[in-house]
Amino acid sequence: MPRFAANLSMLYPEHDFLDRFAAAARDGFEAVEYLFPYAHEPALLAGLLAGHGLQQVLFNAPPGDWDAGERGLACLPGREDEFRRGIGQALRYAEALGCPRVHVMAGLVPAGAERARLQATYEANLAWAAAQAASVGRDVLIEPINPRDIPGFFLNRQDEAHRIVQAVGAPNLKVQMDLYHCQIVEGDVAMKLRQYLPSGRVGHLQIAGVPERHEPDVGELNYAYLFGVIDEVAAQCGWDGWVGCEYRPRRGAQPGGTTAGLGWRPGAA
Template sequence: MPKFAANLTMLFNEAPFMERFALAAKAGFEGVEYLFPYDFDKDAIRAELDKHGLTQVLHNLPAGNWAGGERGIAVLPDRVDEFREGVAKAIDYATKLGCKQINCLSGIAPAGVPDSVLRATFVANLKLAASELGKHGIKLLIEPINHFDIPGFYLNTPDQAASIIAEVGSDNLYIQYDLYHQQRTEGELIGTFKKHQAQIVHVQLADNPGRNEPGTGEIAYPFVFKTLDALGYDGWIGCEYKPRTTTEEGLGWLAEVGR
């Protein structure tokens, strides 16, 4: 049965970030993920993980000016040096935190730059990152994100991700499969998972519409969980959703699946 990780960027956000580790463990989560650790002391995060017996499952590479609307820099030809500096910073944190997976957000495609240039930049950056992360036993992931929530985001579908992975040619590059983004973009949640299962090492969830907890929308999550289990997926599922009310009030779905 897959294991569930609390996304601390979105869950328990009624509390300060460093207090959310305790709340996640109290709620029964065995692992945590979040967008970025870089605003916090890595030793302090490590202490919280150890104190509460949690696994650091995933975080992202530095992704530019998030507050200013940037959603990654990996496709930006004029930010290659910054990207490489971010890889080193991510490795520094991940090795301290025992995190074995790092996600690379492609970024929003800038107007006026040919797709061939964006793709070549993305491929070259991924080659560098996959190689450097691999030296430390850390997997590199790329995540397709729907174009409704982030207009202009460069990477939208698992097929596109698989094509890029093939061009990169690394055995240390994988797909992060977000069920919410897939539902908004194409649907076919299980068929697409089966098609790309060999390259999928991390799954995330939220229901649709609303991006709230499972059971609030149209996705048949009991069927999805049962099928992923039957297909042999034993990785983590990151709970990256916006609680409809409070996190605690929306955790009934977790108890229903035996967690």
């Protein structure tokens, strides 16, 4: 069975963020991920992880001005200094939280921008970030995101992401393969799992129902089948990553809403 990590930015909206660690542990999760840790001191988050027996498996590097609509800095010429400061901050948190991987968002394509220049900036920034992360034993991840959820996002396709990882050539630069985004942009998800998991370039998986981004048992993807594919391919190639549950519970912030929707997990009562 795949190892599932609760995404605390989306799951348990019925609780304040700091109370979501306990809720995830009560529901049997052994690991968590979320968008950003930076509103809280590392020691506080580390204490919650330890107190509830949880592993931190993923979070995002600073994305620029999120509230103003920025979605990453990595592809943006002229923002290199800010990008590097953000990577430094992310790696300090990763060390404090025992988190092995950090997701670096590519950013939005500026109007009129030359894509070749953005590509060169992106690859140079990723090479620098991967070198910094390697020095402290961490991985850097990049994620293709569908243009419906984030219009104008620089990176949308799995093949693009894998070409970039190969071009940069850093062994600790990997792809965050979100099956929700993959289905919306490309489809053929099972075959892409069979293609890419054995490559050694996939560092993390994420799931959600398509198209509404609710529980995995709602929508057009047959996750029971896909979990079997993940298990089969992982057994063959030795992939041992986590599967992040990055979806919005159908019952929203109603009391017990997240827990009530967890019947999709293999082995759930």
